Amino acid sequence: MPLDQPDEHQAFGEMSIGDHLEELRKRILYALIGTGVAAILTFAFGFQLIAWIARPLLQAQEALGYPPAVYAFDPTVGFTSVYLRVSLIAAAILASPWILYQLWRFIAVGLYAHEKRVVHILAPFSAVMTLLGVAFTYYILLPICLVFFIGWAGYYPEVEPGDRGLMLSLIYGRPAIETPVESEPDTSALQLPVLQNDPETLSEGMVWLDARLGALRAVIDGEVHTLMARQPRMLQPMPELGQFIGFAAFMGLGIVAAFQLPVIMLVVGWSGLIDPAWVRGFRRHALLAVLATSAILTPSDLLSMVVLALPLYTLFEFGLLLMAWVYRDPSFPEDA
Structure with a gap:
């Protein structure tokens, strides 16, 4: 421990459990207040957000030759499953850098002064990664998934009912054939x-x-x-708005959280908790974790999984570079 910084860690060591709980309570309260402020904005623009989220679905339907429309099969869907859900999820995403900042402030109580300086880039960096995660989901991954699954319905063949079979004819009889009324043909179509x-x-x-x-x-x-x-076609996709919002929200939240990986690795490297050289030995495990995460966050098609896995592993390597750049061996303090 540096000789000029004993009071900082001594104060942390002398904090009682009650002090820790009070600090945690304060940070949770600040995080909730920030989320509430974000919720005011997202509720005010809830319908615009819903239209923005649904646009890739309507565009995919139109591009594939289907009428651009979504449906609701429950009278409560418009408020509970759509408006309320979209507004709350958007508030959580909007407030995520502030929530991460509060988490860091709680952890930073036990860090040296040079370790705390990372907080100045933590929130902006997290905000940038959040925007990148939202943009990647909306502009790349979501259209690919929609075109694949909606387009799959186009492979189903046309099925004409045709004439009634023997059994149906015995039960219901054959359809009556109307005799046309003799009249002058109308050619003015x-x-x-x-x-x-x-x-x-x-x-x-x-x-x-x-x-x-x-x-x-x-x-x-x-x-x-x-x-x-x-x-x-025999199969006509009829997307239900609430189900689509749930599908898009699950994917978006997971990807936004996964895009915070470089932020977490930067903090870990800066604080000296883990040596980047040790992390490099787990590249194979990281690749396996990336593939598993991609399989969970995307639908069951291989294309979407690969499209997500590539940037996620790139973010891991980027985070590894950040760790190596900011890492300080805790056994060699700055003032040593």
């Missing part, structure tokens, strides 16, 4: 414009056929609505 995209200029009552979606579209009350869409 209604023709609608066939467009690849929605018209740039919209007016109330406009109707057109969307060739890309195979859907009948119309302008009603100033908004474009899909009135009817073709059903070319």
Whole structure:
């Protein structure tokens, strides 16, 4: 222990259990207050957040030729499973750097002055890694998962009901065949414009056929609505909004937490708790842990797992470089 820093560790050693509990209580209170402030913001913009989260799903549906729509099969879904869940999860993500900072302040009571300096970069670094985790989930991993699973429905064949079989014909009878009424044929069929995209200029009552979606579209009350869409396949994906929010939230929270790995490794290296040379010997174990984490956080397809595993292992190596850069052997203090 350096001769010019005895009081710091002596004070820490003399702290009673009650003092430790009081410090922990204070840090938990500060973390909850920070989360509450973040929740005020996320609840105020809850509907905008929901629309932002659902956009990759709607884009994937449209790109694959399905009507862009989500459904709710429970009257409480709109508030409990969607609005409330999204707002709370967004508040936890927004406040995560502040929560990590409070955790560090609790731990820093027992550290030297030079070890505490890492707190000046801890919160900004954690905030950057949080943003990177959210961006990676939203712009890379989530679209890949959605295109894979929604697109899989397109491989199912078209199945026409056809004529009733013998048994169904005996039970229900054969469908009646209507005799056409003799009249002059009507050759004035209604023709609608066939467009690849929605018209740039919209007016109330406009109707057109969307060739890309195979859907009948119309302008009603100033908004474009899909009135009817073709059903070319046996399997039609009908995403339920609450389930999709849960799927995206589980993936996003896990990835944001995993992206904090370099932050944790930086703190561990700075405090001298673990030698980076010792950590290098566990690269194989780290790779196995990365693959297991990727398998848990992603759906069951191999592509999503590999897409997540690559950046996670890169973050481990990056964290290892940070550990080696800031590591100080505790047996050789700064003032020695």
